[in-house]
Amino acid sequence: xxxxxxxxxxxxxIWMALLVVAPIVLMVVYAxxxxxxxxxxxxxxxxxxYLSVFTRSFELxxxxxxxxxxxxxxxxxxxxxxxxxxxxxxxxxxxxxMWINFLLRTYAWMSILENNGLLNQFFRAIGLLRLLGVxxxxxxxxxxxVVLGMVYNYLPFMILPIYSVxxxxxxxxxxxxxxxxxxxxxxxxxVVFPLSLPGVLSGVTMVFVPSVSTFxxxxxxxxxxxxxxGDLIEQQFLGGSYDPHLGAAISMVMMVIVVVCMALMTHxxxxxxxxxxx
Amino acid sequence: MKGKRNGAGRLLMALVFLxxxxxxxxxxxxxxxxxxSSAVWQGFSLDWYVKLFQDRLVMESVYTTLLxxxxxxxxxxxxxxxxxxxxxxxxxxxxSPLMSVSNIPTVNADIVTGVSLCLLFAAVFQGxxxxxxxxxxxxxxxxxxxxxxxxxxxxxxxxxxxxxxxVILNVSPRLRQMDKNLxxxxxxxxxxxxxxxWRVILPEIKPGxxxxxxxxxxxxxxxxxxxxxxxxxxxxxxxxxxxxMTKKRVSPEINAVxxxxxxxxxxxxxxSNVLELRQxxxxxxxxALQNPAEYRPxxxxxxxxxxxxxxxFRRAVAVVSVFALVGSVWALAxxxxxxxxxxxxxxxxxxxxxxxxxxEEETGIRVNYQTAESNEVLYSLLKSxxxxxxxxVPSDYMISQLIEEDMLAPLDYSKIPxxxxxxxxxxxxxxxxxxxxxxxxxxGTLGIIYNTTMVDGPIDSWSAMFDPANxxxxxxxxxxxxxxxxxxxxxxxxxNTTDGGExxxxxxxLADAAAQGVYQGKVMDxxxxxxxxxxxxxxxxxxGDYLTMLENNEDLAxxxxxxxxxxxxxxxxxLKNARHPEEAHAWINFMASTDSCLANLDYIWYGTAxxxxxxxxxxxxxxxxxxxxxxETFDIIQTPPEVxxxxxxxxxxxxxxxxxxxxxxxxxxx
Numbered sequence: 001x002x003x004x005x006x007x008x009x010x011x012x013x014i015w016m017a018l019l020v021v022a023p024i025v026l027m028v029v030y031a032x033x034x035x036x037x038x039x040x041x042x043x044x045x046x047x048x049x050y051l052s053v054f055t056r057s058f059e060l061x062x063x064x065x066x067x068x069x070x071x072x073x074x075x076x077x078x079x080x081x082x083x084x085x086x087x088x089x090x091x092x093x094x095x096x097x098m099w100i101n102f103l104l105r106t107y108a109w110m111s112i113l114e115n116n117g118l119l120n121q122f123f124r125a126i127g128l129l130r131l132l133g134v135x136x137x138x139x140x141x142x143x144x145x146v147v148l149g150m151v152y153n154y155l156p157f158m159i160l161p162i163y164s165v166x167x168x169x170x171x172x173x174x175x176x177x178x179x180x181x182x183x184x185x186x187x188x189x190x191v192v193f194p195l196s197l198p199g200v201l202s203g204v205t206m207v208f209v210p211s212v213s214t215f216x217x218x219x220x221x222x223x224x225x226x227x228x229x230g231d232l233i234e235q236q237f238l239g240g241s242y243d244p245h246l247g248a249a250i251s252m253v254m255m256v257i258v259v260v261c262m263a264l265m266t267h268x269x270x271x272x273x274x275x276x277x278x
Numbered sequence: 279m280k281g282k283r284n285g286a287g288r289l290l291m292a293l294v295f296l297x298x299x300x301x302x303x304x305x306x307x308x309x310x311x312x313x314x315s316s317a318v319w320q321g322f323s324l325d326w327y328v329k330l331f332q333d334r335l336v337m338e339s340v341y342t343t344l345l346x347x348x349x350x351x352x353x354x355x356x357x358x359x360x361x362x363x364x365x366x367x368x369x370x371x372x373x374s375p376l377m378s379v380s381n382i383p384t385v386n387a388d389i390v391t392g393v394s395l396c397l398l399f400a401a402v403f404q405g406x407x408x409x410x411x412x413x414x415x416x417x418x419x420x421x422x423x424x425x426x427x428x429x430x431x432x433x434x435x436x437x438x439x440x441x442x443x444x445v446i447l448n449v450s451p452r453l454r455q456m457d458k459n460l461x462x463x464x465x466x467x468x469x470x471x472x473x474x475x476w477r478v479i480l481p482e483i484k485p486g487x488x489x490x491x492x493x494x495x496x497x498x499x500x501x502x503x504x505x506x507x508x509x510x511x512x513x514x515x516x517x518x519x520x521x522x523m524t525k526k527r528v529s530p531e532i533n534a535v536x537x538x539x540x541x542x543x544x545x546x547x548x549x550s551n552v553l554e555l556r557q558x559x560x561x562x563x564x565x566a567l568q569n570p571a572e573y574r575p576x577x578x579x580x581x582x583x584x585x586x587x588x589x590x591f592r593r594a595v596a597v598v599s600v601f602a603l604v605g606s607v608w609a610l611a612x613x614x615x616x617x618x619x620x621x622x623x624x625x626x627x628x629x630x631x632x633x634x635x636x637x638e639e640e641t642g643i644r645v646n647y648q649t650a651e652s653n654e655v656l657y658s659l660l661k662s663x664x665x666x667x668x669x670x671v672p673s674d675y676m677i678s679q680l681i682e683e684d685m686l687a688p689l690d691y692s693k694i695p696x697x698x699x700x701x702x703x704x705x706x707x708x709x710x711x712x713x714x715x716x717x718x719x720x721x722g723t724l725g726i727i728y729n730t731t732m733v734d735g736p737i738d739s740w741s742a743m744f745d746p747a748n749x750x751x752x753x754x755x756x757x758x759x760x761x762x763x764x765x766x767x768x769x770x771x772x773x774n775t776t777d778g779g780e781x782x783x784x785x786x787x788l789a790d791a792a793a794q795g796v797y798q799g800k801v802m803d804x805x806x807x808x809x810x811x812x813x814x815x816x817x818x819x820x821x822g823d824y825l826t827m828l829e830n831n832e833d834l835a836x837x838x839x840x841x842x843x844x845x846x847x848x849x850x851x852x853l854k855n856a857r858h859p860e861e862a863h864a865w866i867n868f869m870a871s872t873d874s875c876l877a878n879l880d881y882i883w884y885g886t887a888x889x890x891x892x893x894x895x896x897x898x899x900x901x902x903x904x905x906x907x908x909x910e911t912f913d914i915i916q917t918p919p920e921v922x923x924x925x926x927x928x929x930x931x932x933x934x935x936x937x938x939x940x941x942x943x944x945x946x947x948x
Contacts, residue, residue, distance in 0.1 A: 004367070004471055005364060005366065005367035005471075006364055006367030006368045007364065007367075008360040008361065008364030008367070009361065009364030009367065009368055010364070011360075011361075011364075012357070012361035012365070012380075013376065015357075015361075015439075015442075016376075016379055016380060019395070019398075019435065020379060020380070020382050020439065021379065023394035023395050023397060023398040024382070024394050026397045026398050027393065027394040030397060049945060049948065050944075053948050071290075071294060074287070074290055075294050077287070078284075078286075078287025078288065078290055078291055081287060085555070088554075092547045092551065094298070096540075096543060096547065097298050097299070098500055099496070099499065099540060099543045100302055100536050100539070100540055101500065101516060101536060102500060103502060103517055103520045103521050103524060104305060104520055104528070104532060104533075104536055105301050105305070106524075107316075107524050107528055108301035108302070108304050108305050108316070109301055111304070111316040111317040112301065112304070114811060114813050115812075116317070116811050116812050116813050117317055117813075118304075118317060138750060141798055141799045152297070152301070155297075159294075205385070209386075209387050210387065210388065212387065213387030213388065215389065216502060216503070220524055222799075223798065223800070223801065223804075224756055224801065224947070225798075225799050225800065227947045227948060230387075230389050230503075231947070232947075232948075234389070237393055237658065237662055238506070238507070238658050238659060238662060238664060239654075239655055239658060240652060240655055240658070240756070240757055240758060241654065241758065241940040241943055241944055242654070242658040242662070243940065244662065247393060248393070248397065251389070251393050251394070254387065254390065255386060255387070255390050258385075258386075258387060259385070262385060
C-alpha cells in the first residue's frame with residue numbers, strides 16, 4: 001500500500017506550497033521591503049515603538065490562559081469522572097456555544113458590562129453601588145473585560161483536549177499507585193497530571209494563540225483603549241493606517257515569538273497532535 | 279478514567295456552564311424584545327423574526343456562511359482523507375517535515391493566516407491583471423477580465439486551506455491504528471486499489487473522517503478573522519455582518535437568527551444522543567444474549583466505540599448532503615438571476631434605506647450597499663484589494679488624495695442631470711477644483727455631543743475633550759484626522775498645518791489626556807449606542823448624527839466649540855476601476871434628486887447641497903410630522919453662516935505629513 005498510496009501526497013504538497021508556504025513567504029518579503037519594493041529594515045526598526053503592545057498582548061493572553069487552565073483542568077477532571085451519559089451531555093454542552101457566533105456572544109457581554117449595563121443595574125438595585133458611593137463600576141473598556149472575553153471564548157478549547165486525555169487514562173495505573181501507598185494528592189501529582197500533560201499543552205496552545213492575536217475581543221470589550229497585537233496588525237491592513245509592510249513585519253515577529261514559545265513547550269511534552277483530535 | 283464522583287466537581291461544572299450560557303440566554307431572551315435595545319426589556323414580540331426573513335443583508339450572509347462552510351467541509355474532507363493516506367504512505371523522513379508544514383494553519387494565529395492569504399491573493403490578482411492586459415493586447419478573440427477581486431472564491435479557498443489540516447489530524451491516527459496487512463490482503467484477493475479503499479480503508483478510518491468533518495465545519499461556521507481578510511467587500515459571512523453591526527447597533531434580527539441556529543443544533547444534538555442511547559441499549563442486550571457472562575452496563579466511552587460512531591456518520595452525511603443540495607440550488611438561482619448591480623460604499627447610518635428599495639424598483643439595478651468606518655479605513659480597503667466598489671462617498675480631503683493617486687474616474691455629467699440642482703456654493707470646492715469627479719452627497723460640521731445630565735453647565739470649548747475632570751466620561755473619535763484636528767483647533771492652529779512641531783504638540787495634548795484616563799474609549803459608529811444609553815458624557819461627532827441620537831435620548835446637546843471646527847462635504851465619486859459605470863451614474867443621479875435628498879435629509883439629518891431640497895425641507899417636515907420645524911434643529915442640519923465662519927475644511931496633506939499623522943495616531947493607541 002505504501003508505495004501506491006503515496007502518490008496522493010503529491011497534489012497536497014502542491015496545494016501546501018501554494019496556499020500555506022507561499023503566503024508566508026510573501027509576508028516575509030513584505031516585511032523586508034518598502035513601498036517602492038526595495039529592501040529595507042525600516043519596519044523592524046520602528047518595532048520598538050510598539051513594545052508596549054507586545055508586552056500587553058502577551059501579558060493579557062498569559063493571564064487568560066492561566067485562568068482557563070485553573071478553571072478548565074478541574075472541570076475536565078470532574079467530567080472525566082462522570083458516567084458516559086453525563087460525559088456525553090457535558091461534551092455537547094461545551095461544544096454547543098461554539099455554534100453561536102463568538103462576536104455575538106462577546107457583544108452580549110458588552111450589554112452586561114456597560115456602565116448602565118445589566119450588571120451595574122443589578123448592583124444598583126441591590127444597593128451595592130450606593131454602599132460604595134459610586135454611580136457605576138467601570139467594567140467595560142478595561143483590561144479585565146478583555147481577559148474576561150478571552151476566557152469566555154476560549155475556555156472550551158482548554159477543557160476539551162484535557163478531558164480527551166484524562167478520559168483515556170488507564171484506571172489501573174491509579175489503582176496501582178494507590179496500592180503502592182500513594183495518597184490521592186500523590187496519585188494526582190505523580191500519575192494523573194504528568195500523563196495529562198499533552199492535553200494541557202495543547203489546551204494552552206489553543207487558548208494562548210488566539211488570545212494573543214485577537215482584535216475583535218479587544219475592540220469590543222476594550223473599546224480601542226487596550227490595543228493588542230491583533231488590533232495593530234488589523235490597523236495596517238484594513239484599518240485606519242494602511243501600511244501592509246509594517247503589518248507584515250509585526251505579523252512575522254508575532255509568529256516567530258509564538259512558534260518559539262510553542263516549540264519550547266512541545267519540547268517538554270510531546271503530543272501536539274492531541275490538540276484538535278476530539 | 280473512572281473514580282469517585284464528587285459534589286464539588288458537579289458544582290464547578292454547573293458554575294462553568296452558567297458562565298458559558300448566561301450571555302447566550304440573554305441573547306435569546308432579547309431576540310423576543312419589542313424594542314431594539316439589548317439591555318432594556320420592552321415587551322414580548324416576534325417582530326425581529328419577521329424582519330429577519332425580510333432583511334436581505336442578514337439572510338444573504340447566512341447563506342454565504344452555510345454555503346462556504348458546507349463546500350469547504352465537503353472539499354476538505356475528501357481532499358484531507360486522500361492527503362492523509364498519501365502522507366501516511368510516505369517514508370517517515372518525508373512525512374514528518376510535511377506534516378509540520380501541513381499543521382502550520384492550525385498552529386498559526388488566525389490573523390497571520392488571514393493577512394498572509396490576503397497578501398497572496400492581492401499579488402496573484404496583480405500578476406493576473408498584467409498577464410490579462412498583455413494577453414488581450416496580442417489577440418482579440420478572447421477578452422480576459424483584467425481585474426479580479428476578493429470574493430466568494432478566495433473566501434472558499436481560504437476556508438479549505440485551514441480546514442484540511444484538521445481533517446488530516448483526525449484521520450492520521452486512525453490510519454496508524456489500522457492493520458496494514460488488511461489492504462494487501464484485499465488486493466491479493468483481487469481488489470483494485472480503489473475497491474480496497476472503499477471496502478477496507480474507509481470503514482476503518484470512518485470515525486476519524488466524521489470527527490474531522492465536524493471540526494472542519496464548526497471551524498468554518500465560527501470563523502471570523504480569516505474570512506474578514508479574504509472575503510473582500512462584496513461577500514459577507516454572518517460573522518462579518520455581525521462585526522460590522524457591533525460597531526453601531528446590533529439588530530436583534532441577529533439575535534433571532536442565532537436563536538434559530540442554536541435551536542437547530544440543539545435539536546440535532548438531542549436527537550443524536552437519544553438515538554445513540556437506544557442503539558447502545560440494543561447492543562448491550564444483544565451482547566448479553568450472546569454472552570451473558572460478560573454483560574455489564576456500558577460505563578466508559580471506549581466500551582462501544584463502533585456502535586456509537588456509525589450512526590453519527592450516516593446522520594452527518596445526510597445532514598451535510600441536504601445542506602449541500604439546498605446550497606447548490608441557491609447558488610444556481612443566484613447565478614441565473616444575474617441582474618445589473620451597483621456596489622456602493624458609504625458610512626454607517628448614512629442613508630434612508632427605503633431609497634435603496636425605491637431605486638431598485640425603479641431601475642431594476644440591484645444595490646450592494648456597504649459601509650466603511652472612516653475615510654482612512656475606506657482607503658485601506660481600496661488599497662488592499664478588499665473593496666470592490668463602484669460608488670464611494672469619501673470626504674473632501676480623502677477625495678483630493680484619491681484624485682492625486684489617480685484612483686477616481688471623471689464623471690459623465692450628461693448622465694447626471696440632477697447635478698444642476700446642486701447649489702453653486704458646493705461646486706468647484708478645493709478638493710475638486712474643476713468639478714470633474716464629484717457630486718456632493720451631504721455636508722456638516724464636527725462638534726461636541728454631550729449629555730446635559732452628566733456634565734456641569736453647557737460646554738462651549740474643545741477643552742472639555744482634554745479636561746481630567748471628565749476622566750472616564752469622554753469618547754475620542756477614532757480616526758486620525760478628526761482626533762488630531764480637535765487638538766489642533768484647541769491649540770489655535772490650522773487643521774491643515776504641515777508643521778511637525780504643531781502636530782507633535784497636538785499629539786502630546788491627546789496623549790496626556792489619555793494618560794490621565796480622560797478617554798473611556800476610541801469610537802466611531804459605536805458612539806450611537808454609548809451616548810444614547812448614557813454610558814458616556816462627552817463625545818466628538820458629526821452634527822447630523824447628533825440629531826439621530828437625540829431621537830433616542832433627549833438629554834443630549836450639541837455644540838460647535840468657540841475655537842472653531844471642521845466643516846466637511848462628503849461627495850459621491852466613481853472609482854477608476856468601477857465595473858458598473860452606467861449603474862454608478864444612475865445611482866449618483868438618483869441620490870442627487872430633490873426627492874431623494876429630502877427623504878435622506880429627514881433620515882440622516884445632514885445638510886444637503888441640493889438647493890431645492892433644503893428650501894423645501896421645513897414645509898416637508900411640517901407635512902410629515904404635523905408640527906413646525908424649530909430653528910435650532912434646522913441650524914444643526916444647515917449650519918448657519920456665522921458658525922460656518924469659524925470652521926475650516928480639511929485639505930489634503932502632503933505625503934510626509936500624512937505619514938506623520940499615521941505614526942502619531944498609532945503611538946496614541948499604543
